[in-house]
Amino acid sequence: MKHAYTQLIATLRHWDYEYYVLDNPSVSDSHYDAAFRELLAIEAAHPDWVTPDSPSQRVGAEPISEFNKIEHRVKMLSLANAFSLEETYQFFEKAAKDLDIATDTLPIFSEPKLDGLAISIHYDNGLFSYAATRGDGQTGEDVSHNIKTIKSVPLQLATDNPPATLEVRGEVFMPKAAFAKLNSMAVETNGKTFVNPRNAAAGTIRQMDPKIAAGRDLRFIPYGIGDYQGDAEFMAHSQILDYLARLGFRKNAPCDSFLGSFAEFTRNYALMEQVRERLPMEIDGIVYKIDTLALQNTLGFIARSPKWAVARKFPAQLALTQLLEVDFQVGRTGVLTPVARLEPVFVGGVTVSNATLHNMDEIERLGLCIGDSVEIQRAGDVIPKISKVANIGAQRTAIIMPSVCPVCGAAVERTVGQAAYRCTGGLSCAAQGAERIRHYASRKCMNIINLGTKLIEVLYSKGILHTIADIYTLKASDIADLDGQGEKSAQNVLDSIKATKNTQLGTFIAALGIHEIGEESAKAIAKQFKNYPALISATYEDLLQVPDIGPVMAKNIVDFFADAKNQAIVQAIIDAGVNWPDVAADPAQAQPLAGQTWVITGTLSMPRDQAKAALEGLGAKVSGSVSKKTTAVLAGAEAGSKLAKAQELGVKVVAEEEFKKLLANYTSAELL
Ligand code: I6G
Numbered sequence: 001m002k003h004a005y006t007q008l009i010a011t012l013r014h015w016d017y018e019y020y021v022l023d024n025p026s027v028s029d030s031h032y033d034a035a036f037r038e039l040l041a042i043e044a045a046h047p048d049w050v051t052p053d054s055p056s057q058r059v060g061a062e063p064i065s066e067f068n069k070i071e072h073r074v075k076m077l078s079l080a081n082a083f084s085l086e087e088t089y090q091f092f093e094k095a096a097k098d099l100d101i102a103t104d105t106l107p108i109f110s111e112p113k114l115d116g117l118a119i120s121i122h123y124d125n126g127l128f129s130y131a132a133t134r135g136d137g138q139t140g141e142d143v144s145h146n147i148k149t150i151k152s153v154p155l156q157l158a159t160d161n162p163p164a165t166l167e168v169r170g171e172v173f174m175p176k177a178a179f180a181k182l183n184s185m186a187v188e189t190n191g192k193t194f195v196n197p198r199n200a201a202a203g204t205i206r207q208m209d210p211k212i213a214a215g216r217d218l219r220f221i222p223y224g225i226g227d228y229q230g231d232a233e234f235m236a237h238s239q240i241l242d243y244l245a246r247l248g249f250r251k252n253a254p255c256d257s258f259l260g261s262f263a264e265f266t267r268n269y270a271l272m273e274q275v276r277e278r279l280p281m282e283i284d285g286i287v288y289k290i291d292t293l294a295l296q297n298t299l300g301f302i303a304r305s306p307k308w309a310v311a312r313k314f315p316a317q318l319a320l321t322q323l324l325e326v327d328f329q330v331g332r333t334g335v336l337t338p339v340a341r342l343e344p345v346f347v348g349g350v351t352v353s354n355a356t357l358h359n360m361d362e363i364e365r366l367g368l369c370i371g372d373s374v375e376i377q378r379a380g381d382v383i384p385k386i387s388k389v390a391n392i393g394a395q396r397t398a399i400i401m402p403s404v405c406p407v408c409g410a411a412v413e414r415t416v417g418q419a420a421y422r423c424t425g426g427l428s429c430a431a432q433g434a435e436r437i438r439h440y441a442s443r444k445c446m447n448i449i450n451l452g453t454k455l456i457e458v459l460y461s462k463g464i465l466h467t468i469a470d471i472y473t474l475k476a477s478d479i480a481d482l483d484g485q486g487e488k489s490a491q492n493v494l495d496s497i498k499a500t501k502n503t504q505l506g507t508f509i510a511a512l513g514i515h516e517i518g519e520e521s522a523k524a525i526a527k528q529f530k531n532y533p534a535l536i537s538a539t540y541e542d543l544l545q546v547p548d549i550g551p552v553m554a555k556n557i558v559d560f561f562a563d564a565k566n567q568a569i570v571q572a573i574i575d576a577g578v579n580w581p582d583v584a585a586d587p588a589q590a591q592p593l594a595g596q597t598w599v600i601t602g603t604l605s606m607p608r609d610q611a612k613a614a615l616e617g618l619g620a621k622v623s624g625s626v627s628k629k630t631t632a633v634l635a636g637a638e639a640g641s642k643l644a645k646a647q648e649l650g651v652k653v654v655a656e657e658e659f660k661k662l663l664a665n666y667t668s669a670e671l672l
Contacts, residue, residue: 005042005049012039012055013156020151020219021250053127053156058149063209065484067141070132074226076120076169077137077304079113079287079311088265088288091310095290095299098307104261109238109291110268111223111256113311115198115282116173117205120226121147126162128155133205137304146205146213147172153220158248163230168244170222174201175280178217196350197282219281221250236291255279258291269312276314285313316377319347320390323372326357326399330407332435334423334515338363338399340374340386347378355384359419360401369396407431410563415515415552422515427467428565434460436513440468443609444519445511446503450489450496458482468511469569471497472576504617505532505580512570514560516553523616524548525557530583532574536561591619596631598622599646602639604656614663626651634659 015032019025025032036055043050050057082088089103096103118134131147132140147153150172157166174182179197186193194200204213222244224237234240238258245251255275259268265288272286290296290308299307325341338357345352355376357363366386368374371393378384401421405412410425423429427436437456441448451471459465464478474497479490510522517525528546529535543554560566598620600611611634612622626633626645632654633639633646646653654662 001042002046002049005039005046008035008039008042009051009054012036013053013154016055016151017154017158017248021248055155057155058151059210059214063211064145065208067143067206069135070130070140070142072120072132072135072138072140072226074167075137075304076118076134076140076226077301077306078118078134079309080302080305081285082310082312083315085266085269085312088310088312092288092290095307098299099295104263107236107291107295108259108264109236109256109289110259110272111252111287111289112272112279112283113285113287113313114171114173114221114252115196115284116171117198117202119143119147119170119172119205119220121153121168121170121220122227123157123162123166123168125164126157126159128153143205145210146207147220149210149214150218150220152250154248158246161231163228163232165227165229166247167226167228168222168249169224169226170220170249172201172205172218172220173197173281174204174216174218176282177280182216219250221252223287234293236293237289237296238291255283259288273314283314285311287311316387317347318387319345319352319376319378320373321345321352321376322393323368323370323374323386325370326363328402328406330405330423330429330431332432334425334429334432335420336401336405336412336423338401342374342376345376347376347384350378352376352378352384355386357386360399360421361419363399369393369398371396405429405431424559424563426514426560426563426566427512427569428563430466433466437465437468437471439513440511441471443607445507446500447607447610448493448496448500449607450493455479455482455485455493467569469572469576472573472578501576501578503578503580504613505530505535505583506617507613508578508580509535512560512566515556517556521546521549521553526583532570532580536567593631594619596620597629599624599626599630599633599642600636601633601642602636604634604636606656611659618663 012032012035015025015027015035019032039054039056043054043056080091082091092106092108093103096106099106119131120134120140121131122129128144128148130142130144131153132142132144134140148155174197176197179194179200182200183193185191192203194203200216201218204216204218207213222241225240225244232243234243241251241256255272257268259265269286272283276283288310290299296306296308301307322343323340324343326338327341328336329339330336338360340355340357342353342355357368367389368386369392372389373391373393374386375388375390376384377387401412401414403412404410405423405425408423408425408429408431410423410429412421413424414421423431425432434457437460438453440446441451441456443449448471456465459474459478459482462482464474465471474494476487476490476494479485479493480487504526506519506523506526509517509525510519524546525535525543529538529542538557540554540558543549543557544551546554549557593615596619598615600608600615600622604611615622615634620631623630626642626649628649628651630646630649630651632652633642634654634656635643635646636656643653645651
């Protein structure tokens with residue numbers, strides 16, 4: 001019986017290979033389904049027999065609760081782009097020069113650039129181990145649960161002599177037909193539609209529950225290897241692709257090919273441009289690589305991409321349509337962006353009905369009116385844009401920026417010298433709410449460490465947080481009841497809100513997110529007005545007296561505090577217990593460390609920004625390097641070269657404990 005089970009696994013694996021890798025199934029779907037059901041029945045009767053490479057294990061995993069970070073053992077690079085034949089030639093001419101060989105003799109391999117997402121898949125002794133996204137090239141995210149559901153990804157390599165370690169790198173994508181089917185089903189069920197197959201593939205891989213990926217048709221085609229410990233020896237990139245095909249992976253055949261000579265580029269590119277529309281998947285260019293590994297190794301890398309490979313991108317695709325309307329979207333920072341509503345048009349494989357217009361200057365530059373016939377440009381996954389007015393409409397209407405915010409009704413203003421128009425609704429505009437709360441809680445502002453962006457967005461979308469004042473009425477149950485949270489994390493959030501109630505006036509002003517008022521200007525304002533009542537009654541002229549505060553900033557501050565809703569929100573925060581010491585009238589008393597320069601080094605138990613803010617609150621300057629002019633060095637654990645330099649120069653070194661005493665006792669500047 002066990003033997004029959006092992007046989008059944010081998011048979012199903014072979015049928016998957018025929019279907020998903022060779023595109024050449026030898027059995028009908030119903031035959032396959034019957035065998036799969038038999039497998040499930042055996043496994044239900046003998047759970048101890050189930051092996052990790054059984055086809056049933058592709059969807060076996062439970063939903064994950066978060067994406068774990070994965071450090072890439074070998075950096076995952078991206079590719080340099082070329083947008084013309086000239087640029088492609090230039091790329092390889094430079095490579096040939098660096099190699100000191102004739103350009104014509106470069107051995108070039110060509111592969112289509114699949115429009116998907118790069119994934120790294122690890123095998124240990126031939127068995128699937130884990131898979132990760134590229135991320136920033138150094139660190140990706142563990143997406144094993146979803147990658148395992150892709151049938152063209154072998155769970156076991158097809159070899160009796162597997163390498164100890166193999167990292168296969170390639171592209172996960174959704175075929176065009178699968179994308180169209182997914183979207184039409186989503187339309188029928190009022191579900192989420194995707195703008196293109198690439199977004200559909202990426203959106204699927206970002207799901208926590210592998211059942212979603214298992215129900216969608218994703219494919220994987222490798223383009224190379226990363227980490228490798230095995231016996232095989234490769235002389236060329238094309239040999240690596242052949243090796244991977246022998247292990248059970250798909251090849252990009254017949255689209256990948258070895259180009260006899262450098263002059264073959266033109267022919268190859270023209271051919272690929274022609275066949276592109278007929279391919280089952282979207283491609284956004286052709287990748288040309290120097291095939292010989294020894295030459296690749298000699299060339300090496302520049303910044304984040306290899307010097308031996310380049311992606312020749314297809315040009316943007318164009319189509320004509322009509323501009324029906326322009327709406328204004330209010331972004332998270334209050335900027336109003338005009339968005340073109342278009343007569344739907346099919347361009348570059350997707351139907352486009354909206355395009356960004358960026359700002360009013362762009363509309364003026366294009367000479368655009370509603371009713372005009374326009375040219376739409378779409379390049380890869382970039383948001384479509386209107387490239388020009390193709391024909392002036394018979395009936396055209398001028399595009400006018402609204403005078404009030406479409407979300408909150410507050411006045412819309414344009415800052416002199418800037419292209420952007422902004423809503424002046426401040427803290428009470430719903431379109432800006434989540435961003436304002438994120439800014440307020442961020443590390444450089446109130447530093448509410450456990451109230452992160454994701455949590456803010458969830459609380460905001462559920463209507464629990466509307467404004468920054470609502471942070472102080474949060475209850476443990478508001479957080480504990482959310483997916484992925486619990487009693488403990490809820491308490492951590494409430495604790496960090498409480499712990500940051502004692503702050504500095506400058507920090508609080510910066511946290512309000514008044515347009516153009518950053519950390520430094522907020523500090524200067526606090527220093528000048530010393531307390532909150534003085535600040536809110538300051539006039540435009542008073543504000544212009546503050547060093548480094550210009551007319552735009554002064555106006556923004558006056559406007560902000562003139563708004564009764566903003567004042568009410570700030571008052572609610574003060575009533576909730578947020579407080580700061582007055583910056584006392586006597587500068588010597590208020591700023592006992594005035595004129596001093598401090599350097600912070602090593603690991604402190606408090607966040608470094610907090611130590612810096614505290615020192616600055618006492619009047620000290622905080623510098624990044626130690627010199628004879630340094631008054632003191634605040635040294636945390638494992639302090640290194642800065643501490644050594646301080647000792648060498650005889651500069652005073654203050655340990656964290658001593659520093660905390662100093663903070664507790666404002667005026668004890670004699671400590672130094
Ligand atoms: O991101 C990529 C897509 C396709 C690649 C790639 C590729 O070859 C067909 N090749 C390399 C070498 C890299 N990224 C770094």
